[in-house]
Amino acid sequence: MDAIILQILNGLDKGSAYALIALGLTLIFGTLGVVNFAHGALFMIGAFCAVSLNKLLNLSFETVDPTRTDFLGNPAKIKTPYVESWFGPEFGAALIDWSVPLAILFSIPIMIAIGFIMERGLIKHFYRRPHADQILVTFGLAIVLQELIKHYYGANPIQTPAPDAFRGSFDFGAILGFDPNTIIYPYWRMIYFAFAAVVIGGVFAFLQFTTFGMVVRAGMADRETVGLLGINIDKRFTIMFGLAAAVAGLAGVMYAPINSPNYHMGMDFLVLSFVVVVVGGMGSLPGAVAAGFLLGILESFASMNEIKSILPGIDQIIIYVAAIIILLTRPRGLLGRKGVMED
Amino acid sequence: MNNKLTRRGLLKTGAVGGAGLALPTIFTSGASAFTNEPMGGTVTLGFNVPQSGPYADEGADELRAYQLAVEHLNGEGDGGMLNTFSSKVLEGNGILGKKVEYVTGDTQTKSDAARASAKSMIEKDGAVMITGGSSSGVAVAVQGLCQEAGVIFMAGLTHSNDTTGKDKKANGFRHFFNAYMSGAALAPVLTKMYGTDRKAYHLTADYTWGWTQEESIVAATEALGWETVNTVKTPLAATDFSSYITPILQTDADVLVLNHYGGNMVNSLTNAVQFGLRDKIVNGKNFEIVVPLYSRLMARGAGENVKGIFGSTNWHWSLQDEGSKAFVKSFGTKYGFPPSQAAHTCYVQTLLYADAVARAGSFNPCAVGEALEGFEFDGMGNGKTLYRAEDHQCFKDVLVVKGKDNPTSEFDLLEVVEVTPVEQVTYAPDHPMFAGGALGSCNPGA
Amino acid sequence: MLGLNKKDATLLGVVAVLVIFAPFILNPFPADSAMAQFNAGYPDLMQRFVIFGIFAVGFNLLFGLTGYLSFGHAAFLGVGSYSAVWMFKLLSMNVIPAILLSMVIAGLFALLIGFISLRRTGIYFSILTLAFAEMSFRLAYSVLTPITNGETGLQLTLEDPRILGQTATESGGIPVTNLFGLEMRSTEVLNLGGWSFQFNNGYYMAGALLLVAFYISIRIFRSPFGMMLRAVKSNQQRMNYTGLNTKPYTLAAFVISGMYAGLAGGLMASMDPLAGAERMQWTASGEVVLMTILGGAGTLIGPVLGAGFIKYFENIFSKINEAVLHSWFHALPDGLENAIVWVFEHFVGSGWHLTLGLLFMLVVTFLPGGLVEGGQRLGRLFGRKKDAEEKTATQSTPAE
């Protein structure tokens, strides 16, 4: 039982990342009709916002310590972060420690700006072009973005720890009334799940309860009619692109402490998030979220030893098996609408 | 029709033969004794390293080492390990008086791309030796190619038993240590530190290298009394290992062995620490994590999490023998940071190749192979080393290392716990883990 | 000629000339000159050009004509490679049975995947094919290692049984792939002045097959079957209400295109007897999609151009390193030399991906029809006044 609960938690956690990325991807699909292969790169850039803030806060000046030597036998240089000298060692260190949560604030404007620039500068020229052209141009963009990151940060993963207070794990089982030490779960993963829930809820609320959201939802359903009503839907769609970029970016920022970011993490998630979106059904936001969590949980269960011993290698392919079964039984995914990207 | 892979050397023959006349030379064939025989005043080496993909940084470090080696061979710079190398035939005037030039390529850590890149070096650039790489799949694939093409392959970072086991080739040579050696060196230290009644749980990358390492570590630790609770394969593409780690909590295992490398290792180790495995107490003992193959470059990605974790490595810059010091000095002076184990292996392989050519007096792969087989040397950082004739594997001391608790710099992540003497990691050429292949005969190409 | 109209016959003729004289055309620079770095006329790369050309031409038969975007075509190439290597291991080093088996197996595999995937259209179809291909890749890399040799890739060993032929040569090596004794890897070199031209058997065999494949592709484009496929792309509803069953049409296109991929895979193994699982990864499937779109989807020659373009960058630009750059610009003053080298460094060597990504964006932004459109524009720029004439001609044959 506790094993199953743990895997459900793992699945929800993985699913959070899938759902957040798929949500943004669906917003772009649904509103703009664009196949955005650069969406994984936005997730990656989000994670690197966290890395960058961490680096920025760690910018240091060097003092020579004659009593110690470096690996070549020269006097060692001791690095002290500027923030520590400006704000005092304690507050400075705390600032560095909290760099990932701080990066949330830092990343939102950056991601929205990147989204705007992408949409206005490039994507908008491709609205009326075939999906194939959209794939080519956004794939090219994804390569360029990840190469730029590789150039500045290298190819290796870069550790970006969570604040010290959240680094450990806690006894989640005890809360649920299990024996102590049976269900231990890391704080940060719990936070990630909660964060994802808040962001997803926020996006839905925004679309549900604001006029802006109403227009966008109407536009997703029938772009032409909304255009006929004299509403400048294009401008709103630009904002939606910024929003989608911000959602992907936030998913990335918060993911950084879970797995050290590297430049190709976007590509790793790209294919998967496409599968999630399509399984959820094209153009359906709830579908994307549901499929994200569903596939996350399935993936977790497939990696249990009991299941792997019956079906070796199932954990390698479970997502794809699930996708095939779902798409064959439900022609338009879980909650897809008719006629969206079917030709 | 009998001339196999072509070469720029041939062109030069043609040019010399034609003596600059505009007369078209006829189709040349069989003009040289072996593939890409260097004819002019230069010799070309091919450095085939990952420049894109997850191991790009490791590849970049390998490339730095190669450039340094070329400098030293051509008599530039401070000479590095040439000064400490036990063989003294290299004079800093290139190889056999020919200036060393090099070409580079991108393996992308894919067998196909690596072979394409190596082929272009052989066919287009006239490389007489190919070296480099950062994974066993690539090493085995390129080694096979070099065997067919008739050039020497000096493997870069490859740790799988198969490279000099079932996939060994007469034209291929490996300086790097292997999974068996990791197990043989690590197991005694682990039992010394953690006791002999431990229960180990393995997470293993689900491909050839992972399997050979798992097999090696399981065999070595079980021989010393450990019990293996379970071995679980994880997909190569996995990024989040949480669902593989939580089941460990349900077992009575008290050691976790991570047979992962690169990004997999960084993520699985980070995840394992996140889940509080290291704070656990099982069977009255502290739960421990072991990473049998360490890469310092990658370990940086795991940050704090490597502290106190045991593993093995081929070489580390903090070694204090003369060879290592000389290498670290010239590398560090040129690039500003210490070299990685991959850089070390690649540098040493280049020097060893050059030395073998010089001793053989020829670039002919068969002559070079003969000079390398059974060659004993010292002063290259791992103590006395033997290039065993039977399988073209180097036998040398192996380092057992531990993540440092108080690193003094960003490079100072590992500390050497023990230098395992070569005798302890030596195995018979027909050891079952290495059985199933044959070197075949050397292929000079032409 | 050959049942082609004049325009198509000319196109085929041009391709034939390009294939035959590629060793000259791709080697414009003397081997010792600084520009020799840009030469592509060596056997391995020429083989890759034609093999990926075949792959892309086949992919285009599906995507260009029917509009069904398969994101799993690399699986067929991979399966073809594995079949061919197994044939070399078990039967004979002759490439004919290997290539035939590759095509048959890839065709059967395509029939199975196509039958299931074609139940859906649009992106749902794409994701189904992607799912099948990724499953193939992942299983080949791990669980199916006994058949595929996993990470290392399936290769020949000194212990292969090989019913028709020897296990090892007299000198103790592995026998070489051949066409009735003609070794695929053997190369003749023609030295002319400073130039060195290489004529490789394997390349010419693959080149001949490219011409056959290209010819068949033209015939299909111009046939009633090809017209039906374009009709599928245009309006499936009307197809159905015109008494036509779209499913066998698309399935036939899918299988034919899978067999092209199998042929490409078999040829790859024939040139270099190794089959790696990465050949089936989604990135490999994506590559052929990019090749086709980049060159010009739905055009005859576009996919071949796209394949050449991408392979050229992968193999030539990735090999330009700092030392090469310095040798190019060493005539300049030091400071300027370093500055220029510093700039170029980002786009070559390990930065070749960046260049490729930028070019993707530029091409698709400014040449909506892909490289073919670039060619047409150039042609119009230099062409004489036959413009008006040609416009109507292209209009009547949109699948050009």
Next chain:
Amino acid sequence: MGILEVKNVGKRFGGLQALGDVNLSVAENSVHAIIGPNGAGKSTLLNCLVGKLIPDTGSVMFDGQSVLGRTPYEINQMGISRVFQTPEIFADLTVMENMMIPCFAKRDGAFKLNGIKSVESEAEIRDRAEAMMEDMNLAEKRHMHAASMSRGDKRRLEIAMCLAQEPRLLLLDEPTAGMARADTNNTIDLLKEIKQKRDITIVIIEHDMHVVFSLAERITVLAQGTPLVEDVPSKIKGHPKVREAYLGETAAA
């Protein structure tokens, strides 16, 4: 016994009874119109005839054979062609190609792997397509892309494509919807001409009473999924039930 016999056909969508209990008999070589207010079930009925929908109850017989359970292309091969409300043509293809496809379908059936012979060498098919284009005044436009034609020409092309298959029954789904009066009249003339030249049965669904009364020999009035009346046009005009159903809508006609 008519060529098309619809018996007791019913169809529900969830809670909505789209078709109640439809009986319809269309005589061979007649022009039969189905009219009715919006939501009367005209399109649903049509979709049941061509295999797009399968009725819940009842039977649909064409020339003595049941069409139920057959796919649209099978039904088409039996000899039923359909013209859509908005012209469904192969927009990316030329007019000539648009015309050749039904000719191939007629000759080769639902599927033929004919991948080697070139389209150009299919003289027989070309001739038939040419003849049909001549007949329908489309010959001038043979090299045009279908997408770039006027709406009227698209309609003409679609009808020509249907006729190229030599169907025995032609179904027209509001062929003049959204057309200007002049175009509507042209279409009426076109259909009259077609009827004159050929032995063909036409079933037309139409809103525009002018069209209906110009063409139809018999009219079925559908309301709320069930047929109200079926009769010759002159009788329909003054029928009280029809007036009631249309609430005066027919007064204009």
